[in-house]
Amino acid sequence: SVRRIRVVSLVAAGALVLAGGVGAVLRSDPAPAESYLTDDQGRSLVLRGFNTASSAKSTPDGMPDFTEADLEREHADMGTNFVRFLISWRSVEPEPGVHSQEYLDRVEERIGWYADRGYHVMLDMHQDLWSGAITPDGKTGNGAPAWATYMDGLPVGSHDMWEQYYLDPGVIRAFDNFWDTTGAHPELSEHYANAWRAVAERFADHPAVVAYDLMNEPYGGTLQGPVFEAGPLTALYQKSTDAIRTVDQDTWVCVAPQAMGTNWGTPSGLGAITDNREGDQRIAYCPHIYPLPMDLGGGYEGTSRDLVDATVASWRGNTLRTAAALGDAPIILGEFGLDTTLPGALDYVDRIYATAAEIGAGVSYWSRDPGPWGPYGEDGTARNLVTALDTPYPRAVAGTPITWAASGDRLELTFRPDRDVSAPTEIYLPRSGFPAGVTVDGGEVLTWDQQSRLLTLRPPQSGEDVTVTLTPAP
Numbered sequence: 001s002v003r004r005i006r007v008v009s010l011v012a013a014g015a016l017v018l019a020g021g022v023g024a025v026l027r028s029d030p031a032p033a034e035s036y037l038t039d040d041q042g043r044s045l046v047l048r049g050f051n052t053a054s055s056a057k058s059t060p061d062g063m064p065d066f067t068e069a070d071l072e073r074e075h076a077d078m079g080t081n082f083v084r085f086l087i088s089w090r091s092v093e094p095e096p097g098v099h100s101q102e103y104l105d106r107v108e109e110r111i112g113w114y115a116d117r118g119y120h121v122m123l124d125m126h127q128d129l130w131s132g133a134i135t136p137d138g139k140t141g142n143g144a145p146a147w148a149t150y151m152d153g154l155p156v157g158s159h160d161m162w163e164q165y166y167l168d169p170g171v172i173r174a175f176d177n178f179w180d181t182t183g184a185h186p187e188l189s190e191h192y193a194n195a196w197r198a199v200a201e202r203f204a205d206h207p208a209v210v211a212y213d214l215m216n217e218p219y220g221g222t223l224q225g226p227v228f229e230a231g232p233l234t235a236l237y238q239k240s241t242d243a244i245r246t247v248d249q250d251t252w253v254c255v256a257p258q259a260m261g262t263n264w265g266t267p268s269g270l271g272a273i274t275d276n277r278e279g280d281q282r283i284a285y286c287p288h289i290y291p292l293p294m295d296l297g298g299g300y301e302g303t304s305r306d307l308v309d310a311t312v313a314s315w316r317g318n319t320l321r322t323a324a325a326l327g328d329a330p331i332i333l334g335e336f337g338l339d340t341t342l343p344g345a346l347d348y349v350d351r352i353y354a355t356a357a358e359i360g361a362g363v364s365y366w367s368r369d370p371g372p373w374g375p376y377g378e379d380g381t382a383r384n385l386v387t388a389l390d391t392p393y394p395r396a397v398a399g400t401p402i403t404w405a406a407s408g409d410r411l412e413l414t415f416r417p418d419r420d421v422s423a424p425t426e427i428y429l430p431r432s433g434f435p436a437g438v439t440v441d442g443g444e445v446l447t448w449d450q451q452s453r454l455l456t457l458r459p460p461q462s463g464e465d466v467t468v469t470l471t472p473a474p
């Protein structure tokens with residue numbers, strides 16, 4: 001039965017994770033690289049936002065069911081500064097070699113909403129189960145166009161659990177043909193890289209676009225683990241990066257590991273990417289985390305909590321090791337999320353955001369869609385997640401953050417000033433924790449805006465590490 005599959009997979013994965021977790025405890029984690037994406041003024045960016053949105057997977061125009069008013073509300077409620085914006089290969093290249101400027105116009109319009117509010121945008125070439133073409137109703141997979149979906153007549157079943165489609169022969173063959181494991185379709189990865197070049201050509205100079213997430217949750221089909229990740233996956237990332245750099249020298253390229261395993265805390269075998277740009281490489285690492293006990297609905301309590309904590313510890317160490325192997329790449333947690341009606345859900349959310357702060361990672365929560373996982377219900381009411389995510393954070397820092405930590409009504413940030421950065425450090429402080437404003441120790445206030453909730457601090461004169469402590473004004 002489906003439930004038995006889940007229980008068996010949980011037990012197996014639990015053993016794996018505990019072993020990994022113990023391994024992580026026994027083998028010390030690398031120190032965070034203190035590596036960040038930067039803005040045009042050279043400030044280190046701490047990125048907090050959502051995946052927007054899953055609804056884009058199935059709409060004919062490829063756009064999410066999301067309005068500018070929705071963004072305005074998110075910005076006012078949580079002070080987010082980042083979005084992992086879902087785009088799709090099917091929409092970029094509806095016919096082989098034909099890149100849709102009309103689709104890119106629609107993407108650009110929505111990115112303008114974010115730009116108008118000072119957001120940073122990562123474009124996510126999203127796929128799940130390869131393509132809508134894997135089933136006749138077009139409603140199971142998403143991402144790749146039908147013309148790039150070669151199942152060679154192999155069957156695809158009908159399953160209650162969407163993850164099971166990954167085990168169907170037709171789906172595996174579609175991936176095997178894309179990765180050219182079959183040797184039959186070397187042209188497909190060329191098309192994919194050229195689709196990215198078309199996207200980058202449009203957004204290379206867009207002030208809000210900070211990164212390209214080359215492929216969502218890659219799957220190797222017949223190939224799994226390091227043989228896939230260090231083989232065809234790294235090759236695709238290199239090919240796509242090279243194509244992007246022919247038209248865009250500065251936007252970060254973010255690479256993700258295969259989802260299977262690494263989402264649950266196991267190591268990645270991803271190979272390093274060469275970034276042929278002038279100056280420092282701009283390759284970032286964007287893994288996801290979804291502890292299996294959560295998927296089973298165990299929540300964050302009791303034994304499930306212990307397994308989840310072991311997963312997070314293992315994931316943290318393995319993420320740092322892979323980021324180091326990629327050349328001390330900055331980290332963006334591209335996805336994590338859960339049904340926040342589960343017991344202990346908000347403690348889990350806090351745990352993930354604290355872990356992200358420890359390793360200097362950006363975070364895009366999965367997802368912005370209405371419902372039990374999201375910040376707003378189907379009826380539009382604010383859910384418990386809004387309060388949980390409305391917390392202090394240093395959005396842009398005039399140097400390199402060394403450590404930072406926050407609670408609802410306190411933030412402490414230690415950073416190494418960069419004398420070449422003249423822009424101020426910018427910090428978001430929620431109204432809930434700072435109703436009457438802020439008391440600043442260790443920094444000089446330039447501005448405080450009660451409406452936008454943004455504090456700016458003068459760049460320090462010295463190059464010595466600085467610790468700033470923010471508490472509510474009396």
Ligand SMILES: CN(C)c1ccc(C(=O)NC[C@H]2N[C@H](CO)[C@@H](O)[C@@H]2O)cc1
Nearest residue numbers: 128163166216217219259260263290335
């Ligand atoms: C077997 N494989 C390859 C597999 C299993 C499970 C997931 C998954 O849960 N992913 C987590 C979330 N990420 C996507 C969007 O990127 C969501 O639909 C999933 O809930 C991925 C891959």
